[in-house]
Amino acid sequence: MSDTQCLGNFPVADAPGYEEMLQCMRCGFCLPTCPTFALTGRERSSPRGRVALARAVADEKLEFTKALKEESFFCLDCRACTTACPSGVQAGFVMEACRNQAQGAFPMTGVTGKLREFILQRMLPAPDLLQTSMLPARLYQTLGIQWLVRHSHILKLGPDWMAKAEGMMPQLHPPLRQQLPDxxxxxxxxxxxxxxxxxxxxxxxxxxxxxxxxxxxxxxxxxxxxxxxxxxxxxxxxxxxxxxxxxxxxxxxxxxxxxxxxxxxxxxxxxxxxxxxxxxxxxxxxxxxxxxxxxxxxxxxxxxxxxxQGLRTEGLQPISQSVTYHEPCHLCHAQGISEQPRELLKAIPGVEFREMNEANWCCGSAATFSLKFTEESQQILDRKLANVKETEADLLVTANPGCHLQLAWGLKQAEMPQKVVHVTELLGRATPG
Ligand code: SF4
Ligand code: SF4
The missing domain is CATH 3.40.50 (Rossmann fold)
Structure with missing residues (x-):
């Protein structure tokens, strides 16, 4: 990324790397891997189209418009396109840098802007404050208000994202940070x-x-x-x-x-x-x-x-369940870790591993994407759930909390029997003590 000067029509410093954009040879290998292109069929919502838009801004052929801002947030940053790209172009990275540009060009103002600033600059960087902020949500659950809200259907009166955010909330527990020994x-x-x-x-x-x-x-x-x-x-x-x-x-x-x-x-x-x-x-x-x-x-x-390191399997207790595995995008595409979770699951005695189709296709969570684009997120999730269903596995294993929230919510909505667990939860169950 160029971090000191503005590049072309990008409004602030820290623009996407120009060399990276030049590497796109417009071959289109990335197109079938992109969930937003699959949904819309629009070139501008594809990796190739997104990189071309950013390059046009860098070449001063296009202004940094609100449409580009929206496109940058519509990218899931799933990095599936990077896995597929023979030139190693990282369209997700380019869009990530465009989101930063969008804040420079069209800064959020008013209450929304203040709230954004509070969450990003004060709450998230302060673990104590972050933990305290969860207290109302825990009280909401323990005092039975959640039960009332869910049974009164009041959430149907609000925006879709509100009902989804409420529905995704798992049973909350006291913060772990203080409980874990140093x-x-x-x-x-x-x-x-x-x-x-x-x-x-x-x-x-x-x-x-x-x-x-x-x-x-x-x-x-x-x-x-x-x-x-x-x-x-x-x-x-x-x-x-x-x-x-x-x-x-x-x-x-x-x-x-x-x-x-x-x-x-x-x-x-x-x-x-x-x-x-x-x-x-x-x-x-x-x-x-x-x-x-x-x-x-x-x-x-x-x-x-x-x-x-090699898993020590001696002493592991058997788990007689069938499992399938959803690959988090930030594990398989961003880190290239694909076989390792499967190896560990298969090493647990008693576990029957069932591969699902399109295991590395995004689940539609993608940080706040699932709340900002509820309809599109649901369509991506439905594709994932259909693949889970085909396996008829008892458990759906994954390794990322964002996927966990989205998948657990989807399974509940679809009245499917699978429970979502993390790889280490299953390993922990098999581990004595
Ligand atoms: S981003 Fe990569 S795969 Fe996609 S068109 Fe450009 S070079 Fe080809
Ligand atoms: S990161 Fe994902 S959503 Fe974004 S352009 Fe690449 S494949 Fe498409």
Missing amino acids: VVPAQGEQRGRVAFFLGCVMTLMYPEVSRQTVKVLAHQGFEVITPKEQKCCGAPHLTEGDRKTARELAMHNFELFMQLDVDAIVTDCAGCGAALKEYEELLEGAGEHERLEAFRGKVRDITEFLAE
Whole structure:
């Protein structure tokens, strides 16, 4: 990304990289992989079309219009196009940079602008405030207000996104951050020492997943350090076009984790893992190149880490259930991790693995996409649910909290019997203790 000067008609610095846009040879290999192109058939909603639009702005053939702003937010940033592209063009990245430009060209004002600023710049960077903000939602559930709201159908009077957001909310539990010990010792013969990166959404919505991740790591012979000063990875900021706050958070986490004497920095959130691995590009010029490279070299998704280290299977208890696996885009496309979760699932005694069609096709969650474009998100989800249904598996396994929320909601709406679980939840169930 060019980060010091405005490029062409881009309104602010930090424009998409021009060289990257030039690499698109318009071959169209990416088209069949793009969920928004599949939905609309519109060239401008395809990777090739999006890159062409951004290039036209860079070449001063087009102004940065509201239509381009909308197109940048309509991109799921699923990166399926990057997997397919022979030139390595990252249309998702280009659109991510355009969202930042959109904030410069058409900044949000009024109450919406203030709310955006509060969430991105104050709430997400402050773990304590973030945790406190969940208290009303927990009271809403425990005092029975949720039951009343759901049974009164009052949500049908509001916008679609409100009903969906309410319906997606899982049963909330007290925050995990304080409960997790700073250090959990390795069990049996020690194989190493790892730092655990807590994802905000994972620990607030699915704390049991993080708990099981630590349990599995310890049982596998790794001492687990969880630095409590860690903050949001910055992914929500990049999604919403706030690269400045994303960089501040990245710098904080980078310096914090680099102080630790650990073999790896492990996370169980695919979105966080992708963001951490991309700090090298985000902080380019702001940190020493070698240290950024060293940081990048340590970050591992939990499935990548366990597969790399070799899963100790002795003592694992059998789980007699059939499972299918949905690949989070930020695991398979952004990090190239596809086989590892499957290997781990197949290694659990008793598990019958059933491959689904289009396992690496997006589920339609994509951060706030599912709330901003409820209808399109539903269509993408329906395609996924049809593939899940065909497998007739008992469980739907995934490895990202955004996918987890969307899939669990979809299964409930469709009255399908499958439950959604994270890979480490299943491994945790099989792990004694
Ligand atoms: S983005 Fe890549 S795959 Fe798509 S048209 Fe351009 S070069 Fe081809
Ligand atoms: S990131 Fe996904 S939605 Fe965006 S252009 Fe690429 S394939 Fe399409």
